[in-house]
Structures are given as C-alpha cells and as structure tokens.
Amino acid sequence: MSASAPVVAVVGATGAAGGTVLRVLAERAFPLGELRLLASERSDGAVLQFGDASLTVRPVSDATLDGVDIAFFAAGALTSRRHAPAVAARGGAAVDKSSAYRMDPEVPLVVPEVNAATLAGHRGIVANPNCVTIPLTVVLAPLHRAFGLRHVTLATYQAASGAGRDLVAELALQERADAEGSEPVATVYPHVLHGNVVPGGWRMHGADTDEEVKIIAETRRVLELPELPVSVTTVRVPVAVAHSAAVWVELDSRADAAAAREVLAAAPGVVVVDDPESQRYPTPRSVAGTDDVQVGRIRVDTGRENGLALFFSADNLRKGAATNAVQVAELLLAG
C-alpha cells in the first residue's frame, strides 16, 4: 500500500459511526489517495460531502472493496464478517469497529495508547474494543504499569449515542415532550431515557448485559490480563454524547492520589481534570467533541487495601470509536 496516498474505504459511511470516522479523517488530515464511501444497497447513490468534495455512496461488495488499502468497518458485526475477510485477502487492512472479531485470537484488539505492539502480527483485520473498554483501558494501562492491577470495579453512565442515532433522536423528542409538559414516549428503547436512569436496554447473557460481558472480556484482552477480576454494572443516562464511569481499582502496591495523578497526567490520551474543590472534574458536556479521556476524582479508596477511586468521561463516538480506529490506521500506515 502507499503510505502517502492509500486507497481508503469507509463501510457504513451513512451511519453515525461512519460519519464520525469521516469527520476524524478530515480533522487529522489522514492521507487519502482515494476515498470510497460504502454502505448497504439502501444508500446506493446517496451523496455525502467530504471537505469540498461531493462523494457518491456505493454498495459494499468485493468489487467496491477491490484495491482498497484501508477499510474502516462501521456498519455492524454482520457486515464486517461478510466483507472484512475480502479486504484482508486482497492485501488490504480492515479496521473494524464492530464486535465481530474482538475475541478472535488471530485478530489484534487495539487501543493505540495501550497495546500498539500487538498490531505487528496482524493478518489484514484489526479490531477496536467497545466504547467503554477503550477509555477504560487508556486509564487502567498506565496504572497497571506503575502499580500493578489486581481488581477493577466500575459503574457506567453511558450516552444515548452508544445505542445509535435513533435513541439520540428519541431522547431529543422526549426532552421536547418533557419541556412542553406532554407525555414522553419510548419506542426505540424499552424505557423513557429523558429524566431517567436505565440500568438496561442491552441484550442479556444470563444475568449480565451484553455490554458488561464485552467490557470484561475486552478489558482483559487489551490489558493482557486474562484473569483480571472485573465487576461492572452498565447504565444508560440521558446524555447525548460521551460515556462516563465511576471506577475503583485495587493495586499490587500502594499509590496515593498524587502518585496516581502524576502517572495519569503523563499517560497518552489522558487529561487529568481534578480539582473538585473548584468544581473541576470530568463531565460528558466538557469532553464531548474531543479525543481526550478526562480523568478526575482521583483519590485513595479507603475501603480497600491499595485501593484507588476515580471517574472518567470520554466521547464515545470519537475516542470510544472513530478516533481509535483512525489512530489504528495511522499506525498501520506508519508500520
């Protein structure tokens, strides 16, 4: 492939995730020899703006993927399973945002700040973790390197956009209904999300949500700690963009808040926002639109030996998805 002018495809270009990939490619001036916007048959012929260019969306197929150096897959696991192998077989690289290959031992699961080295042996498909696991591992990896990680507990505060564009639209309609004093309606999600907190809406795997199962398995894989105990509860909150989590870790060695803050402040991708006395801490509203993982409320967890507590927020569409994928592609080009 040409590192200076690769042929790039975005599969799922008309969706929320694909749209954010396009935005991030433009912002980061990703080198583009050619840019192909691909989607399902339904969107065939749609025209999207990319910088000054108007680009026509074409159906994803072996033919439209032929000659592609890097294909971003942002269209769900089924599409990835069906088309990513064709990209790999033709010598290109598929950077997959879906869950299709995340637990495939042949496919690296990459967060560039954490485990870029695992890209080395890739066979044409690279997976990206889910939108909680990415910021979580960006925060945990430096703490693990410095102090050793023994246990993680987290409760999430997840944005509507993590469930897709339809829930964001439904949340906006509910917001208007509540503002007007009429009854908000839930059709996309099992409960009204506006003015509410919903500890569900995911498919269940026994007693755990799909999301909880993913966070545990993917966090272990990215950190290369296959036995790491992770206790997690996932919760949806009435926020459009940016996931947050209250996190507790137990470490091998004692870390006071200052030592942890120093390690996190030096970690790539992390911005420490931590002066609660002055009301400075991470929030979805302040992190949305950025590529940072904001971390704050860093303090000793007095309830545990070598315990530490913290809170993070990160844009689930950017660092939790598109930005991570584009960073992976940048490493592939550099590699």
Add this chain to the structure above:
Amino acid sequence: MSASAPVVAVVGATGAAGGTVLRVLAERAFPLGELRLLASERSDGAVLQFGDASLTVRPVSDATLDGVDIAFFAAGALTSRRHAPAVAARGGAAVDKSSAYRMDPEVPLVVPEVNAATLAGHRGIVANPNCVTIPLTVVLAPLHRAFGLRHVTLATYQAASGAGRDLVAELALQERADAEGSEPVATVYPHVLHGNVVPGGWRMHGADTDEEVKIIAETRRVLELPELPVSVTTVRVPVAVAHSAAVWVELDSRADAAAAREVLAAAPGVVVVDDPESQRYPTPRSVAGTDDVQVGRIRVDTGRENGLALFFSADNLRKGAATNAVQVAELLLAG
C-alpha cells in the same frame, strides 16, 4: 403526648422537604390533634392548603413550638440545632431530617425497617439519615442479617431534588433551553446538569464529597457496623426525583442470586423489580412518587468471593426523607 391526637409541627413547611412531609402526613392519615406550619420569618403569614384546611405559616420559635408533641424538622441543620432542643426540653419529640444530630451518640439515627429498636432510649430528638443512606440500608440490612456484610461499594445516580428545589427549577430551564436549541445556563449548580452527568457539586472534605462522607458514616451507624468498609462515589444526574445506585457487596457466606432475591423480596420496604430479560429493573421514573425501594439487577459478582451486585432506585423526597420521618413519628406514637 396524646397518641390519638398529637400536636404536630412541621418546621420548614414552605420548603420542598417540608411540603413532602405534609403530603405524606395527609396520605398516611397521620393522627393530628393540631397541625402547626412553621418556617423562617420570611414566610410569616403565608397560607398553605392541607386537605380542606387553609393553614397560616408562623415563624419557628420557642413560643410556636410550645406544647408540640412531634415536630418534623425539614429546614436545614442550623434551624434544627437552634430549635430541636426546645422541643425535647418541653417533653416533645423532634424528628430531624437535617444532618445536625446524625452522628450524635445521644441521638438515635433511625430507618424504621432497619433499626427501629434504637428509638427506645431517645431523649426527645431522633435523626433521619441522608437520602442515599436510607434506601441503601433498607437494602443492605436484610442481606447483612442473612449473609453477613463485609464490604460495600456504590456509585450513585442522584436526582436534582436532592440539592433542593432551585436545582430542580434550573434543570427544567436547561431542559427547555436544550429543547429550543439555545444555550443552557448554570447558576444554582456549578455545571449544566441537563444532558450531563456531574460527579460533584457537593462541598469537599479533603478528597471526598460531603455526601460520600455522610453515606459512609451514616451507613455504618444505622447498620451498627462501625468498621464496615464502604467505597462510594456520588454523582448527580439529570433526573428530577429519585436517587439510584449501582451497588456491590461482599458477604461472609456465599449467596446466589435466587437466595438474595428471596431475602430482599421478604424485606420490609423493598420491592424486587428484577427481570432484565423483559427489561424490568428499577428506574427513577418508575419509583418516583412511591415509598418503595426498588431493587433489581441482583446477580452474583463474579469478580469477588461471595460477591453480589445489584441496583436500586428510591424516591429521595419520600422514602429518602419525608416518609422515613413520618414512619419514625408513627413509631413514636405507637411506642
């Protein structure tokens, strides 16, 4: 005092907490020989409706508290410190919603479902825990009795009304601004709460929020487990009414989900709402306006030995405040 017709005062009758006390008194047909609505000088002469009666608000003072059998204090710690002793000295009982006496060893801190027996030796003042501690201990006490409690971790999802009426009004204004596409403004709270998650806004005690300090100390006191390790992060969410929390407990003996569910289903004040496959779990919208503590997502925490995870929601103005106080008063009358 006359148990069938006590003289009752509500101090802070014009506030949100006092208003809810009045509503709960009416709903529960609390026996009232006389009802006095008291507040600060500012509200002197205001007229409030109670059932069919129009009652005039008078300033709280030794004179207006004279002869009172039961005084509900719902007006802040300063007012309680200043006036509750006068009620006690005159042979009445002050049921205090503020934080003034919660850690006073001479004053029982009572959640009727948990430690009603501690009322026995009261000296005229009874304290109520804060609005997270009440539902938390209602859930933890039966688990402790059945399985022994070793450790508690919780992340809260707290409603605006916990910070007072002004934040509820500000949240409604922000909701309207967001619905109209204009810029929401924060003046009451340090951050815009609508469409956001705010892990702060409380005063700090070193690294911990005021709220975290209270939850730890009061939970230990109500459960009579002075050494119980509690790891807690408090977070404000854009919900008008009802606090929720993701909770993890470690137990002395192993409890599977079915055993825990059985214990909780039999516990007073608890309603188990736990069928996530059918999208049934606690939410603020479904619990608001009730006196229940809804508990769900009850499952084994595989990350811990003898670990259990769960999620609860409870109306912070009712069971988290007014209802608990009225239940205490009912016990005093019965006692």
